[in-house]
Amino acid sequence: MARITAGIATSHVPLLGVGIDQKKMDDPYFKPIYAGYEWTKDWIAKPENKPDVIVLVYNDHASAFDMNLIPTFAIGCADTFTPADEGWGPRPVPLVKNDADFAWHVAQSCILDEFDMTIINKMNVDHGLTVPLSLMFGQPDAWPCKIVPLAVNVVTYPPPTGNRCYNLGKAIRRAIESYEEELNVHVWGTGGMSHQLQGPRAGLINAEWDQRFLDDLSKDHERLRNIPHIEYLRETGSEGIEMVMWLIMAGALGASPKALHRHYHVPASNTAVGHIVLEPAS
Template sequence: MAKVIGGVGTSHVPAIGAAVDGGKTQEPYWKPVFDGMQAARDWIARTKPDVCIVVYNDHASCFSLALTPTFALGVAERYQPHDEGYGPRPVPVVQGAPELSWHLAESLILDEFDITVVSEMTVDHGLTVPLSVLFGQPTSWPCQVIPLCVNVIQYPPPTGRRCLKLGQAIRKAIEAYPADVRVAVIGTGGLSHQLQGERAGLINAEFDNAWLDDFVAAPEQVAQKDHLELLREAGSEGLECVMWLVMRGALQAEVDVVHRFYHVPASNTAYGLLVLEDVAPPLHTTT
């Protein structure tokens, strides 16, 4: 039986990808950020997932305002990095897990989630930067990847409540998959930032850290925050944090925090990183 081995929440700041690609990770500005990622890399190297489900948003790359699915699940064998205007990132092609993807699609749709099934798609920095955060610069990604793209660009985006429930349905689907597959769920985006308008450059560290506290201990409470509160407190792009709730829903109610890291600034955003595992069941002893 397949199982969820843990979850990672990470910002997908495009400048992080540029720092990796340009060999700048040890420069004074970036070194604290990449040092803070090391424990997450150690965890992923130790746990060795077979598949990572990466929950991210497309930035008008593969999708546009002409076609904006709320939840789009990739079922392809491979995904090419998208050219976002300055050439594709020099990263490996993402290898898919089509059998598990189709199983997820069937299970989620029968659970009444209106999933858009995508047989051919490119992936932008929203997906490739989290892979670089966890795996560095390999010649090939060490696991298969299932892209799950969430609309947080065009109003109306899904609520945190819906994202949390989607994560719960994903766990149910994974545990019903008969093959012995170890799955990590990666929620991406956020935390507080705004890229345009009068509040461009907004970073709300107090809100971010309180949100991270509650995300771990009281996810149902975090999921109740509506769009207006998230926009007001975290900025227009801070709304991306709802994608972390898909990851949180795929885990048990009680989790262990393997690693937590928060840093300001990373480019013009706040950078957040969490690694979570289900609380281990108690050992049974005999008397």
């Protein structure tokens, strides 16, 4: 049977992709940011930790979806997905290869579990998905595992609640554990942490709130799943709502996972960068 062996969460700041693509990792500005990912790069390269498949939760930034089509939860079920051109050409990263049979199984299981997933067979994937892969795997000729894209609407109101995301994570776990092939599966949550990109509060960073959020990923899932939208907006800025995507990962891992590694840095661009590696409780 397939099983979840780890959960990883990280910010997906587009600037971090630019720094990798332009080989600026050792520049004074970038070096302390990327240093926080070295532990994970070493850890995930070990055979016992390397995933066969990643369910990668991210949000699209108007590359695949626009105001004409706004799915709350969309799962990619095609064989491949192409890096998007976000206005300056596609990132020089590998094609995203999916485990389509596994993705279809997850889609079917979640739909029959009463989650209305939108099934996507053609979409380009932007920095929300490719930057986390670059942070963990560097610049390989091909990504070392299959990736199931799971896009969440956190751009246009109303986004899903944290509790709904957490429960989707639990449904994904049930789907994974009912898959008969033996697979090592990771669930990744991306986006955040506190940041606001426009308006009078542009540049807002709330390090105290972010650190408590990181604490409670291994201590208090009940608090996290019940944080209301207005608190995200008030405390973490207009884009801080992206952190509900981390709760899909948390729900998939279950209560009281073990934190293996943690990193927090400000700023990257005008954003707080957070990263954590979790192991499900036995």
